[in-house]
Amino acid sequence: MSSTVSALKCRECGKEYPLAAKYVCEFCFGPLECVYDYAKIAKTVTRELIASRPLSMWRYREFLPADGSNPVSLQEGFTPLLRARNLEKALGLKELYVKNDCANPTHSFKDRVVSVAATKALELGFDTLACASTGNLANAVSAYGAKAGMSRFVFIPSNLEQGKVAASNVYQPNLVAVEGNYDEVNRLCSEIAGKYRWAFVNINVRPYYAEGSKTLGFEVAEQLGWKAPDHVVVPMASGSLLTKIWKALQEFKKTGLLARVATRVSGAQAAGCSPISTAFLEGTDTFRPVKPNTIAKSLAIGNPADGYYALQAIKESGGAAEKVTDQEVVEGIKLLAATEGIFAETAGGVTVACLKKLVEKGAIRKDEVTVAYITGTGLKTQEALHGHLKEPKVIKPNLAAFETAFHKNPELA
Numbered sequence: 001m002s003s004t005v006s007a008l009k010c011r012e013c014g015k016e017y018p019l020a021a022k023y024v025c026e027f028c029f030g031p032l033e034c035v036y037d038y039a040k041i042a043k044t045v046t047r048e049l050i051a052s053r054p055l056s057m058w059r060y061r062e063f064l065p066a067d068g069s070n071p072v073s074l075q076e077g078f079t080p081l082l083r084a085r086n087l088e089k090a091l092g093l094k095e096l097y098v099k100n101d102c103a104n105p106t107h108s109f110k111d112r113v114v115s116v117a118a119t120k121a122l123e124l125g126f127d128t129l130a131c132a133s134t135g136n137l138a139n140a141v142s143a144y145g146a147k148a149g150m151s152r153f154v155f156i157p158s159n160l161e162q163g164k165v166a167a168s169n170v171y172q173p174n175l176v177a178v179e180g181n182y183d184e185v186n187r188l189c190s191e192i193a194g195k196y197r198w199a200f201v202n203i204n205v206r207p208y209y210a211e212g213s214k215t216l217g218f219e220v221a222e223q224l225g226w227k228a229p230d231h232v233v234v235p236m237a238s239g240s241l242l243t244k245i246w247k248a249l250q251e252f253k254k255t256g257l258l259a260r261v262a263t264r265v266s267g268a269q270a271a272g273c274s275p276i277s278t279a280f281l282e283g284t285d286t287f288r289p290v291k292p293n294t295i296a297k298s299l300a301i302g303n304p305a306d307g308y309y310a311l312q313a314i315k316e317s318g319g320a321a322e323k324v325t326d327q328e329v330v331e332g333i334k335l336l337a338a339t340e341g342i343f344a345e346t347a348g349g350v351t352v353a354c355l356k357k358l359v360e361k362g363a364i365r366k367d368e369v370t371v372a373y374i375t376g377t378g379l380k381t382q383e384a385l386h387g388h389l390k391e392p393k394v395i396k397p398n399l400a401a402f403e404t405a406f407h408k409n410p411e412l413a
Helices: 038-044 047-051 057-063 085-091 110-123 136-148 162-169 182-195 206-223 240-254 275-281 307-317 326-340 346-360 399-405
Strands: 005-010 032-036 081-083 095-100 128-132 151-157 174-178 231-235 264-270 321-324 369-374
Touching: 032 206, 038 057, 038 240, 047 206, 057 110, 057 206, 081 206, 085 095, 085 326, 085 346, 095 206, 110 128, 110 136, 110 206, 128 136, 128 182, 136 151, 136 162, 151 162, 151 182, 162 174, 174 182, 206 240, 231 240, 231 346, 240 264, 240 307, 264 275, 264 307, 264 346, 275 307, 275 321, 321 326, 321 346, 326 346, 346 369
Parallel strands: 095 369, 128 151, 151 174, 231 264, 231 369, 264 321
Antiparallel strands: 005 032, 081 095
């Protein structure tokens, strides 16, 4: 058990609880989160110690709520932070980076949170790992549960992209397709979690699971030479990822690993499911749940559990939020691929398209060191591009046919 985590604490009333499979306060029904001994961490953890460890997210083990000495791991994390020189030129930015979490074992950032959740679930004595998912989490739970030797129950909307269905099924979990959207799937899972002693990563072990997202903030700071970026753009579904990246930077500052944090945090959503961005743009602290209608299915959470806290983090940091149409999502996917050679899923298209909008409206200053988070691969969401790409030219196998098709100048194609 992590010796730097002492309790679970309600984010609303502050009541503390023992470290158990518990996610909501008994008194005010607020969400619970992990409490760390930052003074202890500051005394023992240095930049040099972290740098001496293997290149995975568990190099930051003192900031995680599970036993980092023997984690359930597939070597997730420490994914590339790439200088996006072509995209920054296209957008008119001085210094832009892309954090490419497509490079994780199951090709999304969900490997980070599930590694923590599976490790903690074993510590707490569970033998079954479960989740409600829009796809990427289903893949990660299926894979990491297999690695841990656990039974797995994975619940998904029945209209999920086939790439994500196959990328879960290959690990042979109990895959359950529910006739409904993610919010309906999640409600069913909450009922099941109340009856069966299973570790639902995003329900009863959520306080631990969500902490894995912090490693995206830790890594960017380290990869930038132990400096916090000026601005980050983060896709939002439940809102948890954005809040944890913001929390990570604050934790590094509290423990002396960063001298200064003045990062502005901005959120990105698809217009067909944008309760958090809409609330921000309307200048309100509360959001209205919506029924999702977007190709960005990995972000299609109409009643985001951390929506309120995401709004808080955006405002506290001086960031912004935007939303984009499905057509703009497709254009964002194509822009990132054509400029930087990265094929992102629809959530990545949302991030890039919102990044573009935020630059155009002046919400991101052109001289800011900016990081765009790409959280999953486009190989899982190929359906979104159907009808939006050029068809290949079909020719006879001879030079004359090639030159006729390309007008003797391939650059004109």
